[in-house]
Amino acid sequence: MKLNDLREKPGAVKARKRVGRGIGSGTGKTGGRGVKGQKSRSGVAINGFEGGQMPIYRRLPKRGFTNIFAKEFNTVSVERVQTAIDAGKLDASAVVTVEALVAAGVIRRAKDGVRLLSNGEITAKVTFDVAGASKAAIEKVEKAGGSVKLPEVASAAE
Structure with a gap:
């Protein structure tokens, strides 16, 4: 042809x-x-x-209506973090932040912060510094011996 x-x-x-x-x-x-x-x-x-x-x-x-001030978060499951730790892309001893997740390739680009979700299991002892986390995700991380640091939210009464 x-x-x-x-x-x-x-x-x-x-x-x-x-x-x-x-x-x-x-x-x-x-x-x-x-x-x-x-x-x-x-x-x-x-x-x-x-x-x-x-x-x-x-x-x-x-x-x-559409809230023009709404924050857009990256969602990351605890299972995804565990997979990255097992693959050696993420250091479990260091604090897991947005920058660390981007560097490890877990998320593509940082938006207004990361929200941790409870899908899957986590076995590594990890310290998270994230914008938000579900109650179930916090329970799973603490059960594995880790901790989750969330930003302080100013109350409406002040």
Whole structure:
């Protein structure tokens, strides 16, 4: 086979429809747009218009909002940390921080911090310095002899 022998399979490439090219083409004159009206003109895109029926975005109620100050955390399971320690990528004697997890390749890039989750088991005695952790994850780490240091949260009463 040569490069000049390469062809698409029959029917794989469809010729584009050339509209408005004379009455004999079958798509001449109005070009498949019908007669008159807004939709027959060029540059018209009536987004969400449903022919006079109340559009769905107005029929449905508005709910909730997006918190623009919400923090986005990386989630890491205790099993993932244990796997990295077993592979020799993470030092169990050192404090496990966001920087250490990025360096070990456990997470790709640091967001607003790491939240430790309890999926799997951990056997190594590890000290974590993370932004958040589930109760079950803290229990598992402490059961293995480690500890979890979380940032102090200022109460709303102050």
